[in-house]
């Protein structure tokens with residue numbers, strides 16, 4: 001048995017006489033002993049097969065409950081102990097009673113199988129993001145894969161709930177947008193912005209590789225920024241398709257623009273290199289402003305499937321737009337179609353691209369001119385202020401407009 005990390009006294013309310021217990025929280029279980037005795041009355045292992053219920057009144061937690069012989073037994077205690085217990089067991093077990101602990105604010109996002117809301121913790125008034133998923137087995141996949149991850153560039157989860165119809169993940173609230181929104185609004189305009197984004201992403205991949213996790217769905221909609229205008233606050237979200245590299249017999253993935261070609265073969269072996277490829281497809285788009293495959297093929301799924309599978313990519317578009325040579329070298333290495341020859345994330349971070357900081361003013365200028373000459377007036381400075389996207393992008397657009405008006 002693992003050592004006790006927190007201990008407190010609780011009571012059970014009965015009709016005639018209340019009974020008292022000592023609750024011991026261990027890292028792997030909750031043990032409830034008869035008061036002042038070593039006799040254990042109830043044990044609740046901390047795993048996703050079990051549930052803890054919370055009873056709240058006047059915005060404070062007054063009791064917790066566990067299931068004993070198909071019934072919920074509640075234990076009443078001091079609210080500070082209850083909150084401490086909640087923190088210690090969060091993400092190790094499923095909670096019940098989302099409505100009594102969170103106030104829903106508004107919807108802030110939507111995925112293929114989920115909706116994401118901004119919510120407020122009723123007890124301490126802090127703000128969080130709440131992802132709601134219909135009850136299906138793959139909920140456990142997402143939380144199991146994510147359970148022990150802790151990294152600057154990976155979204156942090158707070159706790160999990162199960163309701164009648166939905167599962168819920170409470171996670172840190174991202175104050176910024178998704179990378180796909182930044183693309184839509186043409187807000188990535190400088191070499192430094194591209195570098196910051198791809199460096200953060202590669203650092204997340206190095207960490208995931210060490211943890212033995214493959215994300216399998218790296219794309220702009222699953223990349224967010226925790227602060228507006230701070231690109232180094234990048235976080236990878238959505239571990240719905242993540243697997244352990246040691247897993248055999250895993251679900252195949254749905255393919256898309258950022259999928260590596262080897263993932264589409266008959267018996268795919270998924271490796272960390274697949275996430276590296278998606279990173280390359282993102283860097284390609286950051287520099288060229290275009291997707292690696294023409295979007296028009298997406299309508300015809302067979303054709304699109306074969307194009308991705310062939311691994312052929314048109315790199316000429318990068319040469320046409322004067323992308324710096326060291327960026328092209330990195331893009332080609334990340335997008336190598338043979339995964340055994342493709343670089344790893346940590347090798348990619350050693351590339352010249354990350355070492356040198358020097359871009360000639362001509363290189364900068366021509367990149368802006370070719371990618372944004374038609375867009376710059378459309379974007380405008382006011383739009384940028386409205387979107388509160390931060391100093392970096394604002395300056396870039398001011399410069400952009402200058403460049404276009406004074407060639």
Ligand SMILES: Nc1ncnc2c1ncn2[C@@H]1O[C@H](COP(=O)(O)OP(=O)(O)O)[C@@H](O)[C@H]1O
Pocket residue numbers: 108109110111112113114115116129131155171172173174175178221222224237238239240
């Ligand atoms: N922590 C968060 N803070 C703010 N918005 C988020 C957060 N997580 C996700 N979102 C928004 O919700 C969308 C869907 O979330 P995601 O986890 O990708 O769901 P799905 O698995 O259904 O794709 C994201 O693209 C993003 O716009």
Ligand SMILES: [Mg+2]
Pocket residue numbers: 111112221222238
């Ligand atoms: Mg998603």
